[in-house]
Amino acid sequence: MQMINSNPQSINWKVAGRAGEGIDVTGIMFGKLCMRHGMNVFAYREYPSLIRGGHNTHQVHASFDPKTSQQKHIDLLIALNEEGISLHKNELNEHSVVFCEAKQDGYDIAKYQDTGATFYDIPMTNMSREETGHFLAQNVVSLGASAWLMGLDIEILKAVIHDAFHDKGETIIEANHRAMQRGYDYAKEHCKPIKETFAKKENNQILLTGNHAVAMGAISAGVQYFSAYPMTPTSEILSSLAAQQVNYNLVVKHAEDEISAINQAIGASYAGARAMTASATGGYALMVEATSLAGVMETPLVICVGQRPGPATGLPTWTCQSDLQFIINAGHGEVPRVVLTPGSVQEHFELTRLAFYLAEKYQLVVFVLSDKYGLESYETMPRPADEYHNQRYGLIEEALPSDDSYRRFVVTEEGYSPRSIPGQAHGLSVTNSYEHDEFGYATEDAQMTKTMNEKRHRKIKGVATEVPQPILIGPAEADITLVGWGSTRLVLEEVVRQASTVGKSVNCIHIPCAWPFPVESFTKLARTAKKLIMVEGNLNGQMESVIKQETDMKFADHIRRYDGRPFYAEEILETL
Amino acid sequence: MTDNQHNYISKASLASPYFPTWCPGCGNFGVWTAFKNALSELQIPEEQVVIVYGVGCSGNMADFNRVYGFHALHGRAIPNAVAIKLANHRLKVVVVAGDGDTYGEGLNHFISAMRGNHDITLLVHDNQVYGLTTGQTAPTTEKGTKTKSTPFGAPEIQINPIGLALTCDATYIARGFAGDIRHLTSLIKQAILHEGFSLVDMFQPCFTFNKHNTYHYFKERVYNLQEQGFTADNKVAAWEKTYEHDKLPIGLFYQDPHSVAFHKTLSQLDEKMLIEHSIETIAMEKAVSAFR
Numbered sequence: 061m062q063m064i065n066s067n068p069q070s071i072n073w074k075v076a077g078r079a080g081e082g083i084d085v086t087g088i089m090f091g092k093l094c095m096r097h098g099m100n101v102f103a104y105r106e107y108p109s110l111i112r113g114g115h116n117t118h119q120v121h122a123s124f125d126p127k128t129s130q131q132k133h134i135d136l137l138i139a140l141n142e143e144g145i146s147l148h149k150n151e152l153n154e155h156s157v158v159f160c161e162a163k164q165d166g167y168d169i170a171k172y173q174d175t176g177a178t179f180y181d182i183p184m185t186n187m188s189r190e191e192t193g194h195f196l197a198q199n200v201v202s203l204g205a206s207a208w209l210m211g212l213d214i215e216i217l218k219a220v221i222h223d224a225f226h227d228k229g230e231t232i233i234e235a236n237h238r239a240m241q242r243g244y245d246y247a248k249e250h251c252k253p254i255k256e257t258f259a260k261k262e263n264n265q266i267l268l269t270g271n272h273a274v275a276m277g278a279i280s281a282g283v284q285y286f287s288a289y290p291m292t293p294t295s296e297i298l299s300s301l302a303a304q305q306v307n308y309n310l311v312v313k314h315a316e317d318e319i320s321a322i323n324q325a326i327g328a329s330y331a332g333a334r335a336m337t338a339s340a341t342g343g344y345a346l347m348v349e350a351t352s353l354a355g356v357m358e359t360p361l362v363i364c365v366g367q368r369p370g371p372a373t374g375l376p377t378w379t380c381q382s383d384l385q386f387i388i389n390a391g392h393g394e395v396p397r398v399v400l401t402p403g404s405v406q407e408h409f410e411l412t413r414l415a416f417y418l419a420e421k422y423q424l425v426v427f428v429l430s431d432k433y434g435l436e437s438y439e440t441m442p443r444p445a446d447e448y449h450n451q452r453y454g455l456i457e458e459a460l461p462s463d464d465s466y467r468r469f470v471v472t473e474e475g476y477s478p479r480s481i482p483g484q485a486h487g488l489s490v491t492n493s494y495e496h497d498e499f500g501y502a503t504e505d506a507q508m509t510k511t512m513n514e515k516r517h518r519k520i521k522g523v524a525t526e527v528p529q530p531i532l533i534g535p536a537e538a539d540i541t542l543v544g545w546g547s548t549r550l551v552l553e554e555v556v557r558q559a560s561t562v563g564k565s566v567n568c569i570h571i572p573c574a575w576p577f578p579v580e581s582f583t584k585l586a587r588t589a590k591k592l593i594m595v596e597g598n599l600n601g602q603m604e605s606v607i608k609q610e611t612d613m614k615f616a617d618h619i620r621r622y623d624g625r626p627f628y629a630e631e632i633l634e635t636l
Numbered sequence: 637m638t639d640n641q642h643n644y645i646s647k648a649s650l651a652s653p654y655f656p657t658w659c660p661g662c663g664n665f666g667v668w669t670a671f672k673n674a675l676s677e678l679q680i681p682e683e684q685v686v687i688v689y690g691v692g693c694s695g696n697m698a699d700f701n702r703v704y705g706f707h708a709l710h711g712r713a714i715p716n717a718v719a720i721k722l723a724n725h726r727l728k729v730v731v732v733a734g735d736g737d738t739y740g741e742g743l744n745h746f747i748s749a750m751r752g753n754h755d756i757t758l759l760v761h762d763n764q765v766y767g768l769t770t771g772q773t774a775p776t777t778e779k780g781t782k783t784k785s786t787p788f789g790a791p792e793i794q795i796n797p798i799g800l801a802l803t804c805d806a807t808y809i810a811r812g813f814a815g816d817i818r819h820l821t822s823l824i825k826q827a828i829l830h831e832g833f834s835l836v837d838m839f840q841p842c843f844t845f846n847k848h849n850t851y852h853y854f855k856e857r858v859y860n861l862q863e864q865g866f867t868a869d870n871k872v873a874a875w876e877k878t879y880e881h882d883k884l885p886i887g888l889f890y891q892d893p894h895s896v897a898f899h900k901t902l903s904q905l906d907e908k909m910l911i912e913h914s915i916e917t918i919a920m921e922k923a924v925s926a927f928r
């Protein structure tokens with residue numbers, strides 16, 4: 061049997077169709093099918109909110125080698141309607157295969173022949189009806205057919221489908237298994253496979269989005285109160301945590317607005333709970349005043365912010381990195397803060413976990429700053445430990461002096477002070493939005509104002525020693541060193557890998573903490589670079605400015621993108 | 637000496653090192669006295685009360701009470717209070733705020749807290765003017781009143797706080813008067829004891845910036861609902877009372893005897909307070925299993 065020639069080591073698969081056709085569910089099942097073979101998976105989702113019919117795509121890139129971003133060229137496209145082809149013509153070539161239902165949908169595939177792709181017009185909807193009595197399982201038919209074409213194990217797919225529908229009952233599971241088998245058998249009879257049979261390797265990974273990872277990181281850190289107002293791309297944190305209220309000692313509140321959301325989180329934190337809020341930057345903009353409140357009150361607070369293109373409502377379902385300067389500076393008065401910038405899904409988990417520790421220990425605001433691309437893409441990561449252990453910081457365990465001499469805001473060298481919480485005898489104090497003395501009473505005294513500002517800012521010195529440092533990815537020495545932060549890491553890693561296969565010498569530096577900026581370790585990594593190129597998702601070079609401001613480093617060049625789309629490794633590589 | 641023994645709130649325990657900065661004769665003195673009376677009479681351990689203050693002349697009370705105090709942002713005391721209660725539902729949580737703070741800047745929070753029947757007590761210092769910012773119109777200012785920000789007369793119809801609370805299904809709705817401390821004390825006490833959201837809107841004369849709604853003005857007009865035999869168990873009857881303007885009813889307008897507070901609807905809080913649960917060891921299986 062003749063194989064169609066595409067990279068045998070990796071899978072690039074995409075499903076496209078109307079919202080409501082189960083695009084994401086299909087994509088997640090295909091991703092898990094690959095993961096359970098032992099592969100690494102990255103899945104990129106698009107749901108352009110303004111295109112007619114709510115066109116959705118879910119694109120899975122999988123391989124036994126690391127895969128951290130999507131790729132333009134598609135091996136197998138499942139087009140559940142004509143737009144599924146017409147909007148993705150440029151991603152097809154002579155190695156691509158397309159599953160579609162042209163006859164049933166009433167269009168002629170002939171007009172797409174110039175792509176060079178192989179088209180199979182498969183009556184997926186009819187097969188679904190015959191096997192399940194309903195058209196909805198057409199996507200499961202397509203998964204069965206995909207498994208054959210991609211050389212994937214049908215038994216693993218069977219298990220994935222079983223798990224996906226396990227709470228719907230045996231009848232539904234069996235119907236879906238029939239639909240899957242029908243697609244598989246059809247493809248076996250009519251289609252040429254495009255991959256050798258994939259091996260299976262042990263692995264212990266999970267497949268999830270950045271949002272899921274933030275929620276999971278928060279749970280691992282013992283989050284007790286989460287309040288938010290829905291806004292893409294962080295709504296999934298709210299829904300994930302809301303669902304976990306049955307499993308963990310956690311209260312999740314969909315607040316009446318973002319201002320309430322952050323003020324609730326601050327209230328809960330003040331009362332001794334580990335608390336967090338999240339929003340897109342537009343929603344976060346409403347939280348700015350309360351960021352300053354948390355700062356002056358020295359109340360621990362974790363805020364996850366998801367960037368999407370602005371200004372204003374902008375492009376709600378697309379990505380960008382245009383709010384770094386805003387987040388570094390948000391909050392009136394001089395508010396100490398930490399801004400963590402995770403890239404991979406695993407980093408979203410780890411840095412959210414870290415954020416709770418830093419916020420509580422240093423009694424300040426810690427941002428987890430990400431974007432649509434980082435928060436809504438799926439990626440595999442090693443399964444987290446079965447248990448996580450958390451210590452509490454800054455809370456007073458022992459009895460307080462009965463002469464009521466306790467001072468909540470006692471001036472210390474490290475900048476933070478032991479914290480009493482309501483309910484604790486002899487810990488009475490005012491926690492004040494006004495400038496205050498050591499007891500918390502409001503003051504307008506010049507010396508006290510100066511002292512308190514300095515006290516709060518001393519925290520930065522300590523916290524700077526505990527934030528994650530820039531990392532070098534790829535060869536220790538290279539002709540070109542790309543620098544990125546946040547989700548751009550995902551693409552830069554891919555660039556570095558692809559560069560080595562085409563004989564280009566490229567490495568990259570990823571910055572996982574934007575503030576306090578890690579001057580020393582960044583300088584150490586960047587100093588010896590032959591040619592530094594900054595890659596970031598905004599117009600004005602916001603991280604580049606931070607680096608220029610904080611170090612004396614100069615960049616030879618920069619690559620910027622601000623059209624709502626993520627970077628593509630192939631495109632970056634071409635420009636180098 | 638250290639100890640875990642608690643002291644009960646008393647007038648002495650409430651004394652902070654600072655004395656009010658309010659103008660002489662300010663209605664806030666009457667409210668303050670009634671509030672302190674109520675807290676002392678309720679016999680609550682001093683560490684079991686949190687007072688969340690708005691920003692305004694009213695909120696400046698934060699420095700004059702020795703309690704667990706939280707001096708919030710202007711308009712935002714309610715969300716802070718709601719979450720403090722959910723984090724530790726054994727606490728009594730009281731909000732002290734102005735009418736501008738509550739019915740203007742923070743109106744959305746006011747409505748939401750009532751709809752949720754959060755178990756907090758809201759004391760609104762209703763002086764029908766912005767005090768701290770020196771005399772602009774408030775949501776409660778009578779239409780046509782000239783103020784610093786409305787030199788040709790306030791253009792909007794004044795808000796009806798009691799009526800608003802009724803339509804939002806608040807479960808304890810009362811109005812007091814800073815000039816009747818005994819009565820106000822008892823309203824505040826009942827409000828704190830009520831399980832669910834309680835509002836006490838308080839006529840509070842502002843000598844300096846509101847020359848119209850004075851002590852004399854209120855003394856001539858207020859009458860005690862309960863003394864007239866009004867029973868606070870009928871929303872429609874209460875609603876009608878909110879439209880009396882020649883005479884001004886004070887007292888309890890409505891109380892729902894079947895009130896179920898928000899925190900009572902959360903099974904996570906059945907056994908313990910949220911903050912009593914240890915976070916030392918977190919088992920991940922339930923958070924992870926769906927992603928395999």
Ligand SMILES: Cc1ncc(C[n+]2csc(CCOP(=O)(O)OP(=O)(O)O)c2C)c(N)n1
Nearest residue numbers: 691692693694710734735736737766767768
């Ligand atoms: C966000 C914000 N806006 C405006 C102010 C200024 N401000 C302080 S108090 C106040 C209004 C005070 O009126 P009210 O809430 O009725 O309280 P009162 O002083 O009358 O007790 C205003 C507008 C502020 N502190 N914060």
